Amino acid sequence: MKKIKQIIENRIKADPYLEPFKSALYQRIINAAETEKMLTGGKINLCDYSSGHEYFGLHFREDQWFFREWAPNAVQIYFLGTMTDWKELPSFALKPLGKDGIWEICFPGHMIKHQDLYRLSIHWPGGKGDRIPAYARRVVQDPDTLIFNAQVWNPPQPYVWEINDPIPKPEYPLVYEAHVGMAQDAEKVGTYNEFKENILPRIIDSGYNTIQLMAVQHHPYYGSFGYHVSSFFAASSRFGTPDELKSLIDTAHKSNIRVIMDLVHSHCVSNQVEGLSLFDGTLNQYFHDGPRGFHEAWDSRCFDYGKYQVIHFLLSNCRYWLDEFHVDGFRFDGITSMLYLHHGLGKAFISYNDYFDQSVDDDALVYLTLANKLIHTLRSDAVTIAEDVSGMPGLALPVSEGGTGFDFRFAMGVPDFWIKLIKEYKDEQWHMGTLWHELTNRRKDEKTISYAESHDQALVGDQTIIFRLMNREMYEHMHIHDQNLVIDRGMALHKMIRLITLTTAGAGYLNFMGNEFGHPEWIDFPRQGNNWTYKYAKRQWNLVDNPELKYKFLAEFDKDMINLANRFEILKGFEPELLYIHEDDKIIAYSRGKLVYIFNFHPVKSFTDYKFDVLQGTYKMIFNTDRLEYGGHGRLKENQSHTISLYLPSRCAIVLHRI
Structure with missing residues (x-):
């Protein structure tokens, strides 16, 4: 009790605006502690509790296959696949274990082979449906029928890691945000191997110390950018095999480059066969019942973080990616949507009351606190980053100091400000005092990562900084001998914007792939509206490699800027x-x-x-x-x-x- 009170006093001393919310701060600490005790029973630790992925799903042990699934509303479940000719066979019917809604089946080792396809047929009162198992570790799509199925992944020679020890944790991450599928020039989906061979050397040469991989978790719709996840434990098979992803990460580690991944625990795709929606015939198995269970703006489902089974599922997901793929941490996507019942939609956060009113999802806050505690207990070197636009105080404070436990938070107001400045004001109207304020306005007790633009600004419907500065002039006047005032202005400001954003950053900097050299095109994934073309779902490194074009100048500047940051450790220990x-x-x-x-x-x-x-x-x-x-x-x-x-x-x- 005394310790908690002291923690709260320390927080209020650092941020006096928290004074009116003493009781709420106290209750948040108690909520996390009591939930952890409830989950573990006080008999095991959080790490042991968060190993559901080793119990549920399909596993080969001692010459036998074991499969378990949680489906409390089911009355019968069949294991279907290559081995059953996709028929419901009595010998492949799962059996219930007790009254907890857990189902199980066991097979002799020879009955299931590596790369066999499988799924579940789940029966419930009044209906049934095929489902991809919730803990499936690999999901593939038939190129002809476009149907998704789980796939057995049990190669005769499992991947052997060359680097097993953690890569030293940088005090200031210099993050290269990347999407494997787009990381190539061709109009197709890129692969883990192509990224490892062609793009990773560029990142190493550029001086960035951290890669943030997007779209790793399996998502049925490529155009969702990886944010409509359906199978949380499966690495996207669009880009290759699990072993090829491991090799990519291993190779990065050999060059002391850390790899973090986007972790989407803020929502789930609304698909039923491929996802978790209506998994056992109910809408509220993993999600809130009624309207609260639907994210209307994202067309997705909202997790019920108050259910211990959901916390178990998501915590186990955190551990799985650390254990199985040796990732070095996570960027938690959509934190604002998790934290508030209104999801931050149309909300201006103008008062501390907004962080403590009835719109806050206390269960989500507890989950995030436990997730950070788990991750940092498992791996003290792991990095967690919060993508939050609301400014919720304490997100990037350690759990031991009464915070939610993230290592960093994104300074999401900075790219928004750059867009507003470029879009709405003439150059001679730029207000230097406002610019300085926006670049340095952050919580001094929490570490932030700044960026001029990320993938958000590169999406179709928006514009990158370079395109806002140059517009269509860049299509015709980027030759090294072409003198053009619009291009001169654009290149000058592009460099200055990046330099001032990096050198005023709190504790880290991020760049989205290709933007360092002023990539000219937006991102638009194949969809019906563009005749399913891959034309804009790629990055044109051929532009920066062309000695006759000015893109090489921007790339050289970015490389030297990152080298300057590393050489003088400019983000270490000093505020601007x-x-x-x-x-x-x-x-x-x-x-x-x-x-x-x-x-x-x-x-x-x-x-x-x-x-x-x-x-x-x-x-x-x-x-x-x-x-x-x-x-x-x-x-x-x-x-x-x-x-x-x-x-x-x-x-x-x-x-x-x-x-």
């Missing part, structure tokens, strides 16, 4: 400190550690002998956005030293090192 700001001149200057950053956002004015106060010393220019190698104008002399009297070309940023 504003030194100087001038609205008319469009100048922002700030320091971070021993580096000073000066940005001239003015569209036409260059300044000579520009002066402002800094710490005493001599400063050497070590980086600037105007270098010819970055597609700039080369107006600055390399390695020049300053006692701070600067030449500041228009639309240019420079970085000084205090000697």
Whole structure:
């Protein structure tokens, strides 16, 4: 009791706005503790409890196959597949275990083979339906019938990991967000092997220390970008086999690149055969009953985090990906939707009352707390990131300090601000004070990851930063010898926006694949509205590899910028400190550690002998956005030293090192 009170006092001391919500903070800690005790019975630990994937599903042990499923409303279940000629055979009928809704069947080892297909036929009062098992570890689609089935995965030679020890956890993740299927030039679905061979070397060379893989969990509809998950324990077979995904992760680990994955526990696809909706004939087996069980905006189902079976399923899912695929952590998708009954739709979070009113789903908050505790107990090196737009306090505080336990939260307001700035204001109207505020406005006791744009801004219907800056001019004027004012402006601002976003970030930075070199196209997956084309479901690395095009300049800049961040550890231990700001001149200057950053956002004015106060010393220019190698104008002399009297070309940023 005293310990909890002290934890709350410490939180209020760090954030006085929490004072009116003492009792709610206290109750949240108690809720998580009591739920954990209920789940474990006080006899086992949370890690042991979260191993449902080793009990449920299909397993081969001691020359026998065991299969178990939770379906409390079922009256009969048959195991169907290649081995039964897809017929309901009495010898393949599951038997109920007690009254908990668990069903089981056991087969001799020879009856099921590697790569056999299977599914369940579940009977319930008044009906029946075929279902993919909830814990299926592999799901494949027939290329002709387009029907999905679970597939036995028991290769004669299981994958042997070359790297078993955890990769050292970076203090500041530099994240390369990637989608395996789109990570190639051809109009098709890319593979794990192609990503490993063609894209991973690019990421390693670029200096990023973390890959965030999208769309890993199996999803029936490719165009959902991987966010309409149906089989939570199955790696997407579109991209290859489980062993090929393991090889990709293993290869990344060999180069000290960590791999985290998008984990979608915020909702589930509404499909019935492939998903969990109406799995045992009821709508509320895994989900809330009634309207609360449906996410109307996403056309999906909402988990009931108050059910211990659901918590067991999702916690086991966390452990499964850590154990089976050696992932180094997770980006939890759709946290805002989980945390609030209104899902954050049309909601402006303007008061702390919004974080503690009746709209908060306390059960979801408990689940996220237990998930983070589990993940960090299993792997102290694991990283968890919250995708939350609401600003819920405490999300990225350790559980031991009364928080939800995420290591980082995304600074989701930053890309929104960049869009608003570019879209609604002329360059000469950019307000430097507002820009500084938006880039640095974050909870000081929680670590954040900033980004100028992610996959969200690249989707069809939206626009990337480069396209907002250049529009259609980039289709015709990106040749290295083509002089074009629109392109010059776009490239200059593209570099400056990325540099200021990274160097003002709290504790990490993210880039979506291809955006580092200004990829010109949006993302649009095959669908009926575009005649099922893959034309825009790819990334054109041929553009950056073409020496005659300017994309190579932006890629070189991004590589050197990331190298600068690594070399000087600029996100480690220092907050940016504003030194100087001038609205008319469009100048922002700030320091971070021993580096000073000066940005001239003015569209036409260059300044000579520009002066402002800094710490005493001599400063050497070590980086600037105007270098010819970055597609700039080369107006600055390399390695020049300053006692701070600067030449500041228009639309240019420079970085000084205090000697």
